[in-house]
Amino acid sequence: MKHLLALLFTIITFATMAQTTPLLGTTDAKLLTLETTCTWFNPTYESYKPDAASVAGLKKALSANATFLVFGGMWCSDTHNLLPKFFKTMDEAGVPRKNIQLYLVDEQKNSPEKLEKQYGVNNVPTFIILQNGEEKGRVVETVRQSIEADLLQLLP
Template identity: 35%
Template sequence: MKLSFVLTTLLLSFSFNTFSQNTNQEVIIENQQPFLLGQITVGGLSANSYKTWFEPNFKNYETDQKQIDLFKDQLASYKILIFMGTWCGDSKREVPRFIKILESADFPRENLKIVALDYRKESYKKSPQGEEWGLNIRRVPTFIFYKNGREVNRIIETPITSLEDDILKIISQQEYIPNYSSSFHFD
């Protein structure tokens, strides 16, 4: 009985360790800038060399609180998935701003998932766990909005008007066509 319990515990421990993903995994390649890969947190973006671009872009962005107040209550019922590259100029600019908007809207952190994609040629714009599979991620950052488990819309690379305005259009179900929409289709 004891041996069975120990073996079961070891097997479960191995399974969880094998299939779990490290958060804020950093890839370091000789003579190149390190980058984050896979699921990351806002804390990961605020650490190490990433804070040199995250913190100023977060701190210096002035949110449009009037627009945020228009979608704040509805936004909490959405889940948001962000694909980004810590090596990408657009991601370095837009993701900190987007995070600041979410914080200004009191968006629940548990409804946000951030995935950093690879920079290396052999696995360019891919993640270790394949979260991008089937989602047609061609440009980063891509902010995907989900409601009741279904994709509602996305902001691709840069906003059309402003992040606040684009989010408001998506949340209030106004017509919104993201950048590069010709390579993107809803089901």
């Protein structure tokens, strides 16, 4: 009986650890939509209504080869707030998910790839617009108006 209880305890411990393992580094955005991964993502994504004029402006201003580097932290309340709004805006603007690279960092703002160092990311979330490989601008940690309006202001 002791062995059975010890085995059961071990299984439960490992199952709990697997569910709470933080996402770090390059991350598929689909993982954010899983309830077991991010309980905060779907409700905000579904309820957010991006400004239609800003979305239309983004559609017009973004080149077909525009990409986004997005840095966030699973532990960060600003990421919880803005990341779902960003993805909703990008979906409505018709930006393919393959043009969005999501990097998650730990609480010290580090990831396995160290891309955050290359781009000088000190706060999260950080949304960087790249066109033809050149940075056009970034939104860092908070927004002035909304994620869609702030991103649009970065584009010519």
